[in-house]
Amino acid sequence: MVQRWPIQLQIYFMEYFILKHQVDTDETGSVDRQIVWKNPKKKEPNPLFIINRAKDNLYPPDNLFPFDYLELYKGAILSDLMSSQFYNGFIISKKLKGIFEESNVNDCKFYDVKIFSNDKEIPDYYYFHSASCLRDFINYRKSTFYIGDILGKKIKELKADINTYADLVKVHSELTIGAELLYPNFFYLGAKFPFNTNLFRFCAFNYDFFIAKKLKEKIEANNITGVSINPINGFIETPALA
16 A cells, blocks of 8 residues: 655745835934935936936936036945935945845846045946836735825725726826825735845836845845845735645
């Protein structure tokens, strides 16, 4: 008689964290932004505004990225990830750039920049721009949303049937301008989500940078400075993966 061992399936639940830059710490200095750009040549339109308004999943054109004069703000301390005026990315060190490059980071591009402190150039820093936009991989039927004020305080739960991102856009268009905004309670990831990616954004009424536990551990093991990594406590829910 052939003995049959029971089939055992090991179930994994993906764990994610929010990645942000630090401000006003011993590592970064007592400033809100370590890196500033003062538009010394008075370029118009201001390239900073154009880059920050880059559409989801697109990169700013190279000819609109003339950042050859970034400054380390007075009182700021150099770190591997530095706070700046950029909304779609970070100023990062060569060390952190190498970690991102060897990790599976979703849709990004690195730009050469020049940073100065008292007219002395600081080498080996880059601008990391994220064009990540994974909203098409969200299971909207299982995700939930709420309507809140400009600070994110909940006004009421969203009761509408949401099946696609287009449904969210329609709901948002009907809100009271300036008084109501749409926010996710949590995102439930679809089965086709690229679970091997280690840094990404959803761009579905949320623009946080999310990292997988694997990248979090690599950042911590390499003593990367200037980063704030926070648990999200169920904000991302995933299907069981066998």
